[in-house]
Amino acid sequence: MSKKPADLIPAPEARHLPPNFITEVIDADLQSARHPHIVTRFPPEPNGYAHLGHAFASYLDFMTAQDYGGVCHLRLDDTNPEGETQEYADSIIRDMQWLGWDTSRLFYASDYYEQLYGYAETLIQKGLAYVESVSGDEMARLRGTVDQPGTPSPYRERGVEENLDLFRRMRAGEFKTGEHALRAKIDLASPNFKLRDPVLYRILHASHYRTGDKWCIYPMYDFAHPISDAIEGITHSMCSLEFVDNRAIYDWLMENLFPARETGKTPPHQYEFGRRSLEYTVVSKRKLRRLVSEGVVSGWDDPRMPTISAQRRRGVTPEAIRAFASQISVSRTNRTVDIAIFENAVRDDLNVRTPRVMAVTNPLKVTVLNLDEERTLRLPYWPPDVRRDSEGLVPLPSGERVPPEEAVREVPLTRELVIEREDFNANPPKGFKRLTPGGTVRLRGAGIIRCDEVVTGADGEVQELRVTLLGEEAKASGVIHWVSATRGVSAEFRLFDRLFSVPEPDAEAQQFDPEQPGHEDESQPLDTDFMHFLNPHSLVVTRGLVEPSVTRAPEGTRYQFERQGYFWRDPVDSREDALVFNRIITLKDTWAKRADTTETRAEGKPKPAAEKKPEKARVEAAPTRPALTPEQEATFALLRAKGVSDNDANLLARDALLATYLEGANEALFGALAPWVVNELATPLREGRNRVTPEQLAALLKLLAEGSISVRIARDVLAQAQESGEAPASIVERQGLRVVSDEGQLRAAIQGVLDANPGKVEEYRAGRKGLMGLFTGQVMRATNGKADPKVVARLLGEMLG
RNA sequence: UGGGGCGUCGUCUAAGGGCAGGACGUCAGACUUUGAAUCUGAUCAUCAAGGUUCGAAUCCUUGCGCCCCAGCCA
Numbered sequence: 001m002s003k004k005p006a007d008l009i010p011a012p013e014a015r016h017l018p019p020n021f022i023t024e025v026i027d028a029d030l031q032s033a034r035h036p037h038i039v040t041r042f043p044p045e046p047n048g049y050a051h052l053g054h055a056f057a058s059y060l061d062f063m064t065a066q067d068y069g070g071v072c073h074l075r076l077d078d079t080n081p082e083g084e085t086q087e088y089a090d091s092i093i094r095d096m097q098w099l100g101w102d103t104s105r106l107f108y109a110s111d112y113y114e115q116l117y118g119y120a121e122t123l124i125q126k127g128l129a130y131v132e133s134v135s136g137d138e139m140a141r142l143r144g145t146v147d148q149p150g151t152p153s154p155y156r157e158r159g160v161e162e163n164l165d166l167f168r169r170m171r172a173g174e175f176k177t178g179e180h181a182l183r184a185k186i187d188l189a190s191p192n193f194k195l196r197d198p199v200l201y202r203i204l205h206a207s208h209y210r211t212g213d214k215w216c217i218y219p220m221y222d223f224a225h226p227i228s229d230a231i232e233g234i235t236h237s238m239c240s241l242e243f244v245d246n247r248a249i250y251d252w253l254m255e256n257l258f259p260a261r262e263t264g265k266t267p268p269h270q271y272e273f274g275r276r277s278l279e280y281t282v283v284s285k286r287k288l289r290r291l292v293s294e295g296v297v298s299g300w301d302d303p304r305m306p307t308i309s310a311q312r313r314r315g316v317t318p319e320a321i322r323a324f325a326s327q328i329s330v331s332r333t334n335r336t337v338d339i340a341i342f343e344n345a346v347r348d349d350l351n352v353r354t355p356r357v358m359a360v361t362n363p364l365k366v367t368v369l370n371l372d373e374e375r376t377l378r379l380p381y382w383p384p385d386v387r388r389d390s391e392g393l394v395p396l397p398s399g400e401r402v403p404p405e406e407a408v409r410e411v412p413l414t415r416e417l418v419i420e421r422e423d424f425n426a427n428p429p430k431g432f433k434r435l436t437p438g439g440t441v442r443l444r445g446a447g448i449i450r451c452d453e454v455v456t457g458a459d460g461e462v463q464e465l466r467v468t469l470l471g472e473e474a475k476a477s478g479v480i481h482w483v484s485a486t487r488g489v490s491a492e493f494r495l496f497d498r499l500f501s502v503p504e505p506d507a508e509a510q511q512f513d514p515e516q517p518g519h520e521d522e523s524q525p526l527d528t529d530f531m532h533f534l535n536p537h538s539l540v541v542t543r544g545l546v547e548p549s550v551t552r553a554p555e556g557t558r559y560q561f562e563r564q565g566y567f568w569r570d571p572v573d574s575r576e577d578a579l580v581f582n583r584i585i586t587l588k589d590t591w592a593k594r595a596d597t598t599e600t601r602a603e604g605k606p607k608p609a610a611e612k613k614p615e616k617a618r619v620e621a622a623p624t625r626p627a628l629t630p631e632q633e634a635t636f637a638l639l640r641a642k643g644v645s646d647n648d649a650n651l652l653a654r655d656a657l658l659a660t661y662l663e664g665a666n667e668a669l670f671g672a673l674a675p676w677v678v679n680e681l682a683t684p685l686r687e688g689r690n691r692v693t694p695e696q697l698a699a700l701l702k703l704l705a706e707g708s709i710s711v712r713i714a715r716d717v718l719a720q721a722q723e724s725g726e727a728p729a730s731i732v733e734r735q736g737l738r739v740v741s742d743e744g745q746l747r748a749a750i751q752g753v754l755d756a757n758p759g760k761v762e763e764y765r766a767g768r769k770g771l772m773g774l775f776t777g778q779v780m781r782a783t784n785g786k787a788d789p790k791v792v793a794r795l796l797g798e799m800l801g
Numbered sequence: 802u803g804g805g806g807c808g809u810c811g812u813c814u815a816a817g818g819g820c821a822g823g824a825c826g827u828c829a830g831a832c833u834u835u836g837a838a839u840c841u842g843a844u845c846a847u848c849a850a851g852g853u854u855c856g857a858a859u860c861c862u863u864g865c866g867c868c869c870c871a872g873c874c875a
Contacts, residue, residue, distance in 0.1 A: 191805085678862085
């Protein structure tokens with residue numbers, strides 16, 4: 001029970017989430033026992049359906065907590081009554097459960113309204129908040145601009161009592177919407193706009209989906225969110241990058257309302273991560289709402305939408321979505337992820353969980369001339385590789401696990417069949433492996449047929465194929481799927497494709513901004529709207545046949561229809577007597593891809609090559625430096641005269657802090673000291689934690705000049721000195737540090753390293769010269785950093801031949 | 802223009818002074834009664850220029866590029 005916090009740090013192999021910049025912080029916080037355990041939260045606003053972006057963020061929040069044996073709260077961040085509904089809240093909760101998250105810790109920001117109000121009064125009483133009474137427009141004007149500080153409104157200096165009175169009357173409903181607002185009193189001149197007295201509360205006479213008309217003032221995100229975190233005891237609060245600036249308010253509130261010295265608890269802290277968007281889609285709630293409201297899609301759960309509920313209806317599994325979230329990983333950069341990574345996660349998941357059956361989505365009639373009697377085939381549900389890897393039992397569609405040889409279904413083979421229309425071609429392109437007039441092909445599981453006759457209709461369209469079933473000695477290069485025309489079951493197929501025809505509909509839309517006309521294609525309509533890039537073929541509906549076995553499978557069974565893709569019955573529209581199958585995703589199709597690329601190539605559209613950064617020539621090869629003021633110019637000249645390098649002198653001239661430090665030393669030593677001040681001391685100096693005096697530095701460099709220590713040693717010692725405050729030279733003496741350049745000694749050390757890495761030595765000799773760094777590093781380590789690297793490099797070169 | 806964040810294969814990411822690694826994609830081959838899966842191999846990257854160092858993706862400097870911030874949205 002009373003585990004030490006540090007014990008909660010999971011071993012690398014026990015983590016679901018690969019180590020990242022956030023887990024690094026958590027590790028440190030646990031190590032130092034800053035927090036006894038980890039509590040995270042996922043705070044969606046219920047003003048739309050959750051989408052893949054939420055899946056990613058929730059994965060991060062829930063999985064991080066799980067990895068550390070902590071908990072994650074699901075918190076509906078419902079502080080804006082406009083647009084928030086119970087339906088959205090319910091859908092988000094359902095989606096989170098479906099993803100597999102433990103939603104037993106369910107919270108609503110709206111449950112904190114009373115507490116939040118109390119904290120607002122506290123702020124007022126501390127003189128840290130005031131009631132603003134100018135209009136919104138006026139407030140925006142007074143906020144200033146990027147190079148103009150804000151100016152205080154006449155109400156900024158209202159007294160505590162007046163503020164309290166006004167705020168209470170705001171709550172009581174004495175004012176109209178927008179008439180007043182509560183603002184934090186922070187800093188109107190801050191370069192961070194978020195700190196220019198942010199609004200904490202606004203008056204809004206609107207009904208809230210949970211609190212009804214109880215409130216007519218509502219807290220803003222910047223106020224409600226940090227306090228909700230503190231109330232719930234959140235330790236690590238993760239949000240996306242656009243909130244970086246808001247962190248200043250977060251910290252301000254923690255400092256003023258939840259300081260550790262009063263609560264005895266480390267307050268929560270905010271960490272930001274990069275958003276992930278996906279190619280060929282949009283994930284802005286506003287835009288998704290528009291797709292729904294304009295009827296471009298049938299609803300939030302239209303299987304082409306990137307929402308969780310749409311993906312669920314489409315047939316994608318939660319495991320696949322989690323695998324995707326894990327694969328795209330977390331970093332501090334906004335990224336647009338290649339759709340192929342998502343598709344791979346979906347296919348990879350379905351490949352091992354779906355039995356194989358046959359269906360024809362676009363039928364072409366085939367009559368087998370030499371087959372009069374119906375036969376019943378017993379065909380395996382699983383391909384050889386899955387059977388092989390199953391180690392014993394494989395599942396039936398019912399879920400029952402049986403030996404592979406029993407995992408079969410009965411497939412009727414009749415005189416009249418259907419095959420896929422595109423599996424027959426009267427004028428086959430080169431490399432076509434399917435059926436052609438007079439050609440042969442294998443019918444999956446049934447044998448090889450030869451096409452003897454092609455029946456064409458008046459319109460020239462192929463109506464029927466008449467074929468002969470051949471013996472097993474016949475040859476065929478291709479295999480196609482089929483279904484009995486008489487025993488197959490009619491079904492509707494919904495073939496989904498990407499909703500947008502371009503990878504980044506948002507970015508593309510901007511390219512056609514009429515304000516900045518593109519210079520590429522005048523014929524393109526000047527449509528700024530992402531809607532312009534909708535893929536007209538994102539939904540294709542066909543009728544065809546499925547083999548009868550699938551009607552006996554439980555609902556929710558996912559299949560691979562061989563050679564076509566993964567399908568399942570649409571959970572909304574499919575009925576027993578009117579089957580509707582959603583295509584979850586196609587199989588990878590290198591044949592179609594080949595046809596595709598040769599086609600575009602023929603049209604002469606060599607996509608990437610042309611974009612070769614033409615005008616960005618190497619004109620400004622010379623390093624450009626900011627111009628020096630006359631004063632700096634003088635310093636520069638002086639330093640140059642004292643033997644300081646051009647580069648260092650320039651930097652020192654512009655950085656008074658560093659120059660002042662250097663001036664504390666003997667002028668004769670400027671040349672020697674300058675590079676060390678610039679490269680080693682600059683950071684500690686700027687951060688105000690430098691503990692090495694110019695004299696001490698000079699003393700150390702004297703040892704270096706004498707050749708008794710190496711640069712490496714000097715640098716290490718300097719770092720130690722910054723930590724301990726001890727004089728570097730005395731550290732050298734106390735630790736007996738002395739450069740080792742004795743060849744015999746070094747040869748022995750090198751030989752040791754070489755002997756320990758025979759494989760690497762071989763690789764090096766085979767030409768992998770990059771390994772030199774590895775060897776050098778190991779020798780340095782073996783000698784505790786004392787070896788003279790220059791000598792080591794020379795000897796290493798010799799000894800490795 | 803002020804402040805902030807960020808730049809590593811085509812895409813996502815690892816290495817935080819010492820082997821630029823992995824995944825996806827792509828290409829080639831093997832296997833194949835799914836043009837799938839599987840297996841093998843290959844291709845491919847540190848934004849740029851200077852500096853420090855035996856050694857820089859990593860530290861220092863300058864430049865370039867992208868993103869966010871002036872809602873009483875979140």
